Amino acid sequence: MDFSLNDEQELIRQTARDFAQRELAPKAAARDLSGEFPVAELKALAELGLMGVNVPEAFGGAEAGAMAFSVVMQELAKADASVAVTVSVTNMVAELISAFGTEEQKKKHVSKLTSGEAVCGAFALSEPQAGSDPAAMKTTATKVDGGWKLKGNKQWISHGDKAGVIVVWALTNKDAGTRGISAFLVEGGAPGLAVISAEHKMGLRGSTTVQLGFDDVFVGEDAMLGTEGMGFRLAMAALDGGRIGISSQALGVAAAALEVSLAYANEREQFGQPIIRHQAIANKLADMATKLEASKLLTERAAWMKDQKIPFSKEASMAKVFTTEKACEICDEAIQIHGGNGYTQDFPLERFYRDVRVTRIYEGTSEIQRIVIARQLIKEASN
Numbered sequence: 001m002d003f004s005l006n007d008e009q010e011l012i013r014q015t016a017r018d019f020a021q022r023e024l025a026p027k028a029a030a031r032d033l034s035g036e037f038p039v040a041e042l043k044a045l046a047e048l049g050l051m052g053v054n055v056p057e058a059f060g061g062a063e064a065g066a067m068a069f070s071v072v073m074q075e076l077a078k079a080d081a082s083v084a085v086t087v088s089v090t091n092m093v094a095e096l097i098s099a100f101g102t103e104e105q106k107k108k109h110v111s112k113l114t115s116g117e118a119v120c121g122a123f124a125l126s127e128p129q130a131g132s133d134p135a136a137m138k139t140t141a142t143k144v145d146g147g148w149k150l151k152g153n154k155q156w157i158s159h160g161d162k163a164g165v166i167v168v169w170a171l172t173n174k175d176a177g178t179r180g181i182s183a184f185l186v187e188g189g190a191p192g193l194a195v196i197s198a199e200h201k202m203g204l205r206g207s208t209t210v211q212l213g214f215d216d217v218f219v220g221e222d223a224m225l226g227t228e229g230m231g232f233r234l235a236m237a238a239l240d241g242g243r244i245g246i247s248s249q250a251l252g253v254a255a256a257a258l259e260v261s262l263a264y265a266n267e268r269e270q271f272g273q274p275i276i277r278h279q280a281i282a283n284k285l286a287d288m289a290t291k292l293e294a295s296k297l298l299t300e301r302a303a304w305m306k307d308q309k310i311p312f313s314k315e316a317s318m319a320k321v322f323t324t325e326k327a328c329e330i331c332d333e334a335i336q337i338h339g340g341n342g343y344t345q346d347f348p349l350e351r352f353y354r355d356v357r358v359t360r361i362y363e364g365t366s367e368i369q370r371i372v373i374a375r376q377l378i379k380e381a382s383n
Contacts, residue, residue: 003067003300003304005067005071009064009068009071012049012062012068012072013068013072013075016048016071016076017075019048020075020079021079024038024076024079024080024083025079027080028348028351029348029351032203032205032206032351035205035208037159037162037206037208038080038082038206042083042086042087042090042116042120043119044116045076045083045116046113047116049062051090051091051113052091052094052110052114053065053068053069053072054068054091054095054241055094055098056098059094059098059106059114060110060114061094061098061110061114066241066303066304067300069091069245069248069303070245070299071248073087073245073248074248074252074255078253078255079252080206081203081253081355082207082355083206085204085207085249086120086207088242088246088248089122089158090120092238093238094109094110096234096237097110097167097185100225101225105185105222109164109185117164118165119162119163119164120162120163121165121166122157122159122160122163122165122166122167123166123167123238123242124154124157124212125137125169126154126156127139127152127153127155128211132365132367134181134235135177135178135232137171138153138171139153139154139170139171139214140172140174141171141172141182144218146220146221147218147219147221147223148172148184148218148219148221148223149217150170150184150214150217150218151215151216151217152170153213153214154168154212155211156211156362157209157211157212158207158208158209159207159210160195160210161212163188165185165188166185166186166187167183167184167185167238168185168214169182169183169232169235170184170214172229173228173229176229179232180229181229181231181232181235182224182227182229183224183234184223185219185225186214186219186223191217191218193212193215194212194213194215195210196211196213199211202358203355203358204354204358239364240306240316241306241316242363243302243316243317243320243363244302244316246320246324246359246363247295247298247299247302247319247320247323248299248303249359250323250324250359251295251323251327253327253352253355253359254291254326254327254331254356256348257288257330257349257352258288258330260334260347260348260349261285261333261349262285264337264338265337275337281337284333284337285337287333288329291326291330292327292330294322294326295323295327298318299323302318314373314377317370320364320369321360321369323359324356324366327356327359328353328357328359328360331352331353331356332353334349334352334353335349
């Protein structure tokens with residue numbers, strides 16, 4: 001395996017880094033306090049080609065692969081994880097439609113996402129009583145003349161109130177379990193679509209998270225993504241790739257925490273010398289760097305396998321569970337190194353800590369990742 005970046009990937013990484021440090025990092029703390037959604041920044045990222053990193057060029061994407069997407073996410077999250085998660089979900093939606101949509105669906109929706117005409121895309125799978133268990137969903141799609149009517153609620157939908165297109169999962173056959181789930185493309189602002197509530201979150205405050213209500217929302221027959229009953233498979237395929245994105249997001253935040261901690265430990269003096277010279281602090285930094293490097297290798301392996309079209313579900317779950325948990329540990333130790341300063345808003349560590357915590361929850365909790373890994377191990381052992 002060769003994880004070194006080619007010239008195109010390196011250019012994309014540098015483009016993301018330059019933009020992130022110039023445009024995102026200076027406003028990240030203010031965005032965290034105000035909760036302002038970064039519309040202008042997202043449109044600018046679309047102009048740079050970063051809202052469709054692994055999307056075909058025919059629909060405005062960069063078609064640069066999963067490895068390029070991973071490094072983009074790392075650079076953006078290092079500056080502002082709120083922006084990174086919106087970019088991650090939008091890329092996931094654009095890639096899903098590109099892979100399974102009709103030509104008309106691709107032209108209508110993907111091009112709008114990659115160009116910035118639609119500021120972002122949303123992924124509406126979870127419900128109030130159906131988070132880790134999609135089979136428990138209650139949202140229904142009823143066949144009517146000319147299309148379908150969607151009815152139900154979706155919860156924990158990142159920027160669902162801002163999205164130009166929302167992929168919505170609903171039951172088209174209540175008696176078929178996961179085989180009765182289908183996916184539909186719903187345009188933002190559709191009649192009957194309402195924002196029921198907005199979550200007041202611990203972190204990622206520059207990205208909205210809402211509950212959506214679908215009150216007989218009508219969509220045409222051409223709005224179904226894939227075929228009837230294919231929805232669960234589509235969701236799992238999207239989440240496999242999305243987990244690389246969340247791993248990369250956690251990597252970026254953890255890298256920022258380590259970088260800030262190294263600078264602080266070199267400057268802060270106690271007992272007549274910089275605290276980095278004290279073994280207790282040096283050991284923390286060494287462990288943080290080791291955890292970060294191991295996480296990076298797991299994440300890049302999953303991205304590389306996706307690019308090589310090798311099955312990567314297990315590896316994506318391994319990357320997500322390990323990286324997100326180690327990133328939380330790194331951010332926690334970063335606060336410890338900063339002492340009381342790390343607990344204040346004068347330093348970015350408390351924001352990093354709040355932003356990174358959710359990576360162990362969304363797009364599949366750590367517990368779910370371990371189930372995915374274990375099931376694959378059992379399958380491999382029986383072959």
